[in-house]
Amino acid sequence: MLKHALLICVTALIITACSETEEVIITSEKEDLTVITVGNWITQQNGKVMFDPQTSGLVAINDKLLTIADASADKSQQLKLHSIDPATSTLLSSSSTFSFSTKVRRSCFYNYLSAEPDLEALAVDPRDANVIYTVTEDATRTGALSPRCESKYSTTGSTDYPTLLVRLARKANGDFAMTHVRPLQFPASFNVGNFPNDGIEGIAMDADGTMYLGLEKDIAGQPRIFSVNVDDNFFSTTDFAVVKEPALLLPEFPSGNHPINGLTLHKVNDRAFLIAAARNDDELWIIDVAGEQTTLRVPVTFMVKGTEACEDYVMDNASMEGLVTLENTLWIINDPWEKNYLKNAFCKADEEKYKDLAPLLFSVPLNDAWFQ
Ligand SMILES: [Ca+2]
Numbered sequence: 001m002l003k004h005a006l007l008i009c010v011t012a013l014i015i016t017a018c019s020e021t022e023e024v025i026i027t028s029e030k031e032d033l034t035v036i037t038v039g040n041w042i043t044q045q046n047g048k049v050m051f052d053p054q055t056s057g058l059v060a061i062n063d064k065l066l067t068i069a070d071a072s073a074d075k076s077q078q079l080k081l082h083s084i085d086p087a088t089s090t091l092l093s094s095s096s097t098f099s100f101s102t103k104v105r106r107s108c109f110y111n112y113l114s115a116e117p118d119l120e121a122l123a124v125d126p127r128d129a130n131v132i133y134t135v136t137e138d139a140t141r142t143g144a145l146s147p148r149c150e151s152k153y154s155t156t157g158s159t160d161y162p163t164l165l166v167r168l169a170r171k172a173n174g175d176f177a178m179t180h181v182r183p184l185q186f187p188a189s190f191n192v193g194n195f196p197n198d199g200i201e202g203i204a205m206d207a208d209g210t211m212y213l214g215l216e217k218d219i220a221g222q223p224r225i226f227s228v229n230v231d232d233n234f235f236s237t238t239d240f241a242v243v244k245e246p247a248l249l250l251p252e253f254p255s256g257n258h259p260i261n262g263l264t265l266h267k268v269n270d271r272a273f274l275i276a277a278a279r280n281d282d283e284l285w286i287i288d289v290a291g292e293q294t295t296l297r298v299p300v301t302f303m304v305k306g307t308e309a310c311e312d313y314v315m316d317n318a319s320m321e322g323l324v325t326l327e328n329t330l331w332i333i334n335d336p337w338e339k340n341y342l343k344n345a346f347c348k349a350d351e352e353k354y355k356d357l358a359p360l361l362f363s364v365p366l367n368d369a370w371f372q
């Protein structure tokens with residue numbers, strides 16, 4: 001009898017508390033989607049880690065990963081694509097320094113693109129795997145335009161030096177050439193703001209040539225995603241390409257910095273999702289390209305694979321910047337954040353690797369629940 005009464009009381013708890021005067025609202029606990037990933041050092045064939053490559057984008061071609069260095073990397077790592085075997089976290093090869101088509105050489109942007117351009121993202125053209133795109137972010141270091149070029153490209157809608165979308169093509173010998181470049185314009189009404197170091201850090205391309213571009217933050221401190229349609233004629237002009245803004249349901253933040261630092265596109269049946277790397281939040285954002293579902297935020301705990309000296313340990317600051325799916329796995333690469341990277345050196349045996357600003361490769365199994 002007592003048992004029976006208790007059962008009624010417990011049942012009643014779901015709707016109201018066991019009190020006639022006091023109502024309680026019972027909310028269901030949200031499922032904890034946190035994923036834990038244990039990263040491996042990307043190692044050269046001689047056993048050493050990569051020296052300061054500031055790896056900032058990731059794509060997959062034929063089961064291999066390709067990454068790219070940004071402008072703060074060691075000079076020897078810049079203007080190249082670096083090939084990684086995901087199965088072993090081994091650096092297989094680095095291409096020669098990019099060559100430049102006559103078109104690019106004669107463009108307003110050659111001086112910048114041939115010096116130390118800040119290349120912050122990669123996307124493969126789904127229509128031609130020999131074509132890869134990258135994008136420039138911060139040109140304050142080496143970007144300068146001639147007076148003629150400066151007046152032609154002054155209305156960027158954001159930074160003084162325009163954001164450049166760059167086309168790379170694989171050559172017969174496996175190296176890459178910068179074949180085309182086109183500056184991007186953000187309509188003034190988009191209120192992107194002029195933040196040279198908080199620009200486009202992620203790109204991804206859909207099968208129809210729609211290129212998505214993830215912005216770190218706008219004038220209101222919000223991350224944004226824009227798009228351009230890279231059709232057959234896209235690079236026939238060097239006029240500004242004006243970006244659009246697809247109606248995606250991104251998270252909005254009252255304060256703080258919540259940048260998008262990497263972007264990739266993932267298809268589930270006929271549905272397309274963008275997966276964004278929210279570096280500062282240590283979250284993956286699963287964004288419905290149709291703009292019907294709100295963005296799902298998946299927290300990530302980044303760990304480092306232990307050695308004989310240490311167990312696996314949790315990182316203080318991973319700073320993911322590139323991500324791509326390959327079959328049922330999401331691969332993530334980090335761009336060591338110089339001022340924070342040594343905070344990760346919980347294992348003495350790894351200290352030199354942090355001092356070398358060596359990157360790690362992480363993997364996360366894709367979860368069907370992300371793509372509902
Ligand atoms: Ca970077």
Ligand SMILES: [Ca+2]
Binds near residue numbers: 197198201216
């Ligand atoms: Ca940035």
